[in-house]
Amino acid sequence: MDTSIVVLFLAGLITGFSKFSVGGMGLLVLPIVMIAFPGPEALGVLLPLYIITDLMAVSSYKNKIAWSVLARFLPLAFIGVITASHFLANINADQFIGFLGFTIIAMIALGLYLDVRPASFMRRPLAAYSMGFFGGVVSMIANAAGPLFSLFLLEQKLDKKTYVSTRAWAFLIINLLKLPFYIGLGLLTANSAESSLYAIPGLLVGSLIGYHFLKKVQPTQFKWLIRIMSTIAAFKLFLFS
Template sequence: MELSWLFISLACLVTGFSKFSIGGLGLVILPLMMLAFPGPEALGVILPFYLLTDLIAVMTYRKNINWKVLAKLLPFGAIGIAAGTYVLGTVDPSTFMTFLGILIFALLGLSLWLDYHPLPIFTHPWAASFAGSLCGFVGVIANGAGPLMGLFLLEQKMEKSAYVATRVWAFLSLNLMKLAGLLSLGLINTETLKASAVGIPALFLGMWIGYKVFARISPEQLKVIVRSMISLSAAHLLFFKSN
């Protein structure tokens, strides 16, 4: 029990740090939580404290929201979430962990490739349908929509304040949609809510660390650290699954 609490607290610590600093650490958070809750149930533990940090973020960023971009993005996000929810409801935990490990490695490969190659699809007139659907699906399955959402919003050529505000409102909206899907699958229940409550102190500690420490770490250092953590997490899911 104590070890499970440690992994839950670590996942919450990373969540708080991610939300209030660099973002995009969802691919690390889910495998950490799965050390305490193997299988899709980990998503049910994560979502409540994601919603908590989203609410704090939207209270902070209430101005300059690009509602036009959100109106194009969110309907397709709902389609992706519905598809991801269906997949979650049809796979067994072992298959889910294998699929998740492969998906995480694929997303990591995409991020490495994008360092050296642009992705023109995010400037296409139908970019919102592609980005929204993929963010919804990957957000449900791998908790890893952050980098994809960032790529799409950056291509909309908004000023910095509009980018930040639109991003946090997009994630609050998508996570509320995910809430309905996870509730329908029974992945959010009394047990997962108790586990979520365990991590709240670590969540707020992570927010404070993210706010204080972010400016002292170079973007290149962060990129190496994050990608190393993602690789180790995916390898654990693929090669060290419990029977």
């Protein structure tokens, strides 16, 4: 079997699971896809999958959306997407791989810091705007803004259903904003979209598992496993950059 098909099925499985459960596993997806699609073109392969799962998620979690929370950070996220598009247009594949590794480590370090220090500052407007901007940048360049958005949303003291619904709409809006920029940069093409189709079976299976998994667990039950696996993936990227 073609390696790329296996890689895409696994990427779809993790993407679906992460989107429909408590998230955080998105840090693993891009390094996995880069096994078959090295360089920034992996971003274009993944974006259609994210949009599909986002649409599935928002259709499943239609109620209890904290629109006021979204309104605080989405405008700056759009500016972050524009800023990051200029960055992507001016880096080579090696620089991209190194930056991705750094970004994953930074996201893990932020999570560890907030585990031991109060994060009440996340409820302030300035923090919301900052998270929006950096979330847009990281989402555009590395598809790894999940920790930033999740950390911010968790500190808004939302109940589980509101948290998941609000996060789903945030990701959908951001990913739709990224679409024309990826096309303009040549990262999302007819060929990359065709490759994305191979991930759909895994995506559907992962979404189903994640949807039922969410009802039975708390985020702390598996976040350390995700962090360890993501750290290993990041260091592998550094070795190849």
